[in-house]
Amino acid sequence: MNNYVPSMHDAFNARTFTIHELCNSFIVSDSFTKLCGLSNTVMIGPRGSGKTTLMRMLSVQAIDTWDGELADYYRKNIPYSGVFIPTDRVWKSQYEKVKDRLGGSHDYLDVLDSLFIYHVLERFISALSYRASRTLDKKYNFLHINISKKDEADLVKELSESWMVNPSITTFKSLEVALIKKKQIVSSFIYSLINKRNLNEKPEVVSGDITDIIGNSVDMVNVSINDSDAKWCFLFDELELAPDHIVQPLIDATRGRSDSYIFKLALSPYHENVRITDGPDSSMNNQDFSFVNLTGSSDRSGLEFSKQLCANVFIRNELDQPIDSYFDDYVSSTLKDDFIDLANKDSAFRSYLGSKKIDIDKFDEYTDKDKRTTIRKIQRVVRVRNAYLKENGKPNSLKRPPDFYGGFENICKSLEYNPRMLIGIMNGFVPIIKENGTVPIHNQIASIVKFCNSYRSLLSTIAIDSIDRRFKNINDLIDCIGRYFQHQVHGEKFESEPKGSLTFNKKQSINYKDVIGVALNAGALISIDNVDAYQSVSDITNVRCRLSFIFAHHYRILLIKQRAVNFQEVLKDDTVVLRAVDPMVSKEIDQLDLL
Amino acid sequence: MKFLKERNDFSYDFAIYGLGFESRSVALLDSDTTEEAIKVAIGYSVNTDVLNYPDNKAAFVASNCKVIEGDDDSVFEKFESVFSRLNFETPVNVQLDITVMSRYRLASILCRLIKKLPSDSIVSVVYSRSSFVEPPSDSTPIRTIGELSDELIGDVGDLSLPTCAIFGLGYEPDKALGVSNYLDSNIVLAYVPKSDEERFETCVLENNEDFLSQLASTNIASYSVDMPYSTYVDLKSLIISLKEITRPILIPLGPKILSAIGAVIGLELQIPVWRVSSDHEERPVERPASGNIIRFDLSI
Numbered sequence: 001m002n003n004y005v006p007s008m009h010d011a012f013n014a015r016t017f018t019i020h021e022l023c024n025s026f027i028v029s030d031s032f033t034k035l036c037g038l039s040n041t042v043m044i045g046p047r048g049s050g051k052t053t054l055m056r057m058l059s060v061q062a063i064d065t066w067d068g069e070l071a072d073y074y075r076k077n078i079p080y081s082g083v084f085i086p087t088d089r090v091w092k093s094q095y096e097k098v099k100d101r102l103g104g105s106h107d108y109l110d111v112l113d114s115l116f117i118y119h120v121l122e123r124f125i126s127a128l129s130y131r132a133s134r135t136l137d138k139k140y141n142f143l144h145i146n147i148s149k150k151d152e153a154d155l156v157k158e159l160s161e162s163w164m165v166n167p168s169i170t171t172f173k174s175l176e177v178a179l180i181k182k183k184q185i186v187s188s189f190i191y192s193l194i195n196k197r198n199l200n201e202k203p204e205v206v207s208g209d210i211t212d213i214i215g216n217s218v219d220m221v222n223v224s225i226n227d228s229d230a231k232w233c234f235l236f237d238e239l240e241l242a243p244d245h246i247v248q249p250l251i252d253a254t255r256g257r258s259d260s261y262i263f264k265l266a267l268s269p270y271h272e273n274v275r276i277t278d279g280p281d282s283s284m285n286n287q288d289f290s291f292v293n294l295t296g297s298s299d300r301s302g303l304e305f306s307k308q309l310c311a312n313v314f315i316r317n318e319l320d321q322p323i324d325s326y327f328d329d330y331v332s333s334t335l336k337d338d339f340i341d342l343a344n345k346d347s348a349f350r351s352y353l354g355s356k357k358i359d360i361d362k363f364d365e366y367t368d369k370d371k372r373t374t375i376r377k378i379q380r381v382v383r384v385r386n387a388y389l390k391e392n393g394k395p396n397s398l399k400r401p402p403d404f405y406g407g408f409e410n411i412c413k414s415l416e417y418n419p420r421m422l423i424g425i426m427n428g429f430v431p432i433i434k435e436n437g438t439v440p441i442h443n444q445i446a447s448i449v450k451f452c453n454s455y456r457s458l459l460s461t462i463a464i465d466s467i468d469r470r471f472k473n474i475n476d477l478i479d480c481i482g483r484y485f486q487h488q489v490h491g492e493k494f495e496s497e498p499k500g501s502l503t504f505n506k507k508q509s510i511n512y513k514d515v516i517g518v519a520l521n522a523g524a525l526i527s528i529d530n531v532d533a534y535q536s537v538s539d540i541t542n543v544r545c546r547l548s549f550i551f552a553h554h555y556r557i558l559l560i561k562q563r564a565v566n567f568q569e570v571l572k573d574d575t576v577v578l579r580a581v582d583p584m585v586s587k588e589i590d591q592l593d594l595l
Numbered sequence: 596m597k598f599l600k601e602r603n604d605f606s607y608d609f610a611i612y613g614l615g616f617e618s619r620s621v622a623l624l625d626s627d628t629t630e631e632a633i634k635v636a637i638g639y640s641v642n643t644d645v646l647n648y649p650d651n652k653a654a655f656v657a658s659n660c661k662v663i664e665g666d667d668d669s670v671f672e673k674f675e676s677v678f679s680r681l682n683f684e685t686p687v688n689v690q691l692d693i694t695v696m697s698r699y700r701l702a703s704i705l706c707r708l709i710k711k712l713p714s715d716s717i718v719s720v721v722y723s724r725s726s727f728v729e730p731p732s733d734s735t736p737i738r739t740i741g742e743l744s745d746e747l748i749g750d751v752g753d754l755s756l757p758t759c760a761i762f763g764l765g766y767e768p769d770k771a772l773g774v775s776n777y778l779d780s781n782i783v784l785a786y787v788p789k790s791d792e793e794r795f796e797t798c799v800l801e802n803n804e805d806f807l808s809q810l811a812s813t814n815i816a817s818y819s820v821d822m823p824y825s826t827y828v829d830l831k832s833l834i835i836s837l838k839e840i841t842r843p844i845l846i847p848l849g850p851k852i853l854s855a856i857g858a859v860i861g862l863e864l865q866i867p868v869w870r871v872s873s874d875h876e877e878r879p880v881e882r883p884a885s886g887n888i889i890r891f892d893l894s895i
Contacts, residue, residue: 016781016782089779090778097748098748112751115754119753123755180753184753187750458769463873464736583737
């Protein structure tokens with residue numbers, strides 16, 4: 001055991017894990033089960049929601065490495081070879097800038113476009129090479145291929161010709177290396193081209209529709225390995241970061257059905273230009289299509305997943321007691337006490353009780369049925385409102401949020417069961433537990449506050465264009481919404497069912513839809529009522545969303561789904577136009593860039 | 596091109612200055628080494644009437660400096676015209692004062708000089724450090740991220756390799772955090788500037804607390820603002836080793852001397868070097884010269 005104490009934000013990113021690390025820390029969730037199916041799938045989720053983990057775990061290498069009973073079950077039931085295809089924002093940005101720079105030079109666009117195609121082919125051949133390896137010490141031989149050296153050589157020769165690469169010897173490994181070299185040659189050629197350096201001869205590259213290239217390549221492999229029924233699954237992670245012209249064709253390809261391959265595509269929640277549902281033969285009308293939404297897990301499944309995930313973090317740090325036992329719970333006041341307390345100091349609440357003919361003095365006489373329809377319905381509002389009022393009825397500016405925002409379950413809920421955030425916050429608790437035995441409630445609250453502040457700082461860096469100076473960044477937008485919801489709970493009038501979620505007009509949403517999309521992608525807004533969430537990928541008028549619960553204590557609001565209000569009412573101004581700023585679009589820089 | 600270890604005294608044939616609103620814009624104007632030089636001062640199209648800009652302009656004019664003003668495209672065009680008229684055919688010594696140049700400008704001009712000057716020419720990059728000025732109190736949203744100059748777009752590289760973002764830190768609140776979040780790189784390294792101005796370093800650490808708390812201590816290094824050669828050697832060797840297993844990208848926030856060093860390394864190693872800007876969200880601030888001059892020399 002090393003003595004490294006991870007920081008609160010210690011980076012957890014499935015992309016940087018080795019396969020062994022990934023498998024050892026993997027927790028099966030409902031989403032994984034759904035994603036595994038033998039259908040084309042689109043999966044959406046904001047940053048840190050676990051898309052990459054789920055996609056990588058379906059790769060043939062991960063399935064073959066994964067230990068345990070559950071792993072055996074999935075090995076038996078997953079009939080395809082997963083090919084994990086990562087993307088990257090920096091790469092995409094460079095690619096798009098180079099493409100801009102090439103402008104009308106269509107002579108070279110096929111060379112540039114081949115970079116991504118070669119990337120896909122390299123990953124494909126890497127998976128094939130793994131399956132067919134005679135030397136790797138594979139644990140379970142998942143979908144192992146026995147192929148003779150001659151057949152391997154014939155296939156490599158055929159693929160090399162088709163893909164225009166030159167492996168030094170006719171093995172899968174050599175073909176993989178040749179693909180890597182080809183990417184380097186293409187990349188260097190493009191660099192020389194845009195920098196007007198001495199150009200080598202234009203490289204011969206594979207070109208055409210990516211789905212055709214994948215289909216043809218898979219067919220060649222399946223024929224060669226004498227398994228025409230073999231199924232391959234191409235797992236495109238963060239598809240929005242693939243070159244633009246490839247994104248929609250891949251989504252469209254999920255409408256079709258191929259006997260030899262399927263696609264699983266992971267995306268962030270909102271993309272104006274991505275259409276999953278257009279047309280009568282759209283993906284959703286296809287029985288071979290499924291949709292997985294990682295946003296807004298149900299409390300039951302989210303909590304179950306969080307418990308396992310957090311327990312794993314603790315076990316790695318030699319803390320192997322039940323996870324709940326490490327968290328001091330808050331001391332909850334009784335429902336009756338909260339009602340009496342608030343009634344004593346809040347005239348608006350007293351008026352409400354009067355209007356509903358609720359007599360506090362007879363609180364104990366009410367039956368459970370009475371309480372369900374009147375008292376229990378408002379208990380959460382009463383508790384939060386009560387906590388922020390002084391005895392004299394004036395607002396109480398607490399030094400820290402009330403304890404009821406703490407407790408293990410509320411921490412998980414506040415972090416939206418987001419694995420990246422959960423691992424980050426749990427890492428921060430490890431040294432506290434090692435010192436105290438448990439995490440005191442004040443430490444729990446302090447960590448949530450710190451996470452929230454850090455997250456708000458981050459949102460402050462995402463720019464918004466607007467003439468209305470209230471909105472310079474996404475945090476300003478969240479603040480506007482948060483203040484509205486806060487007023488619903490803590491305003492002069494007692495609202496028994498305060499509004500706490502947003503809907504959007506078809507007509508007016510054009511004025512701000514991409515900014516709402518950015519907030520959804522950042523996880524600051526969470527879409528709810530997700531039955532038809534696939535429609536929301538390109539159209540926010542299909543979305544009902546709420547603030548992330550990470551802001552609940554900051555805006556003194558409830559950790560539950562609440563009534564909807566139209567966003568226009570929150571803005572209080574029909575003329576507000578908000579535009580997302582794409583930092584990658586070139587702008588003139590002036591002398592203010594001087595710091 | 597060679598980054599020179601030894602520091603020699605040069606007499607310059609050509610001196611390029613930035614004309615801006617900070618008083619330190621003219622801090623290097625009256626130097627013996629540029630007495631005989633042809634001088635050009637490159638100004639802006641906005642904020643030309645604030646703080647010391649008008650006085651600085653007058654000082655440049657009085658020193659027989661050719662002043663060219665305008666937006667980036669127009670000043671580059673005018674500069675190109677001046678530069679091509681000079682028609683250097685034999686090695687020359689050029690001084691490039693980057694003190695008040697935007698990162699885009701300093702990198703674009705430096706890259707042009709490296710590309711176009713005759714072999715064995717000397718380019719001295721000089722930077723007049725400012726006295727300590729408090730950083731802005733709030734974070735400003737990031738409105739532009741892009742290559743430091745056209746030449747520094749870098750090799751697109753192999754998508755199978757993880758991205759490694761190397762941040763030079765500045766003291767603006769959460770700027771690195773915002774960029775890091777936007778890029779979502781697999782590996783992140785931070786370079787913290789160190790100098791004899793302790794308040795600056797304290798501000799850098801405080802205003803990047805959230806960003807730095809995400810990084811393992813092994814991913815945080817420091818560099819001395821006053822020692823460009825050491826910084827160049829350290830950074831270049833780091834990037835060379837990273838290139839074997841990652842796609843490195845350099846984002847030099849903070850003191851502009853790192854941007855100039857980054858531009859040199861970017862050209863040498865064909866890696867992307869990016870800049871970040873909040874555009875017009877930042878307010879013009881006076882930064883007087885501290886008297887501390889930082890310089891490095893390149894032999895072309």
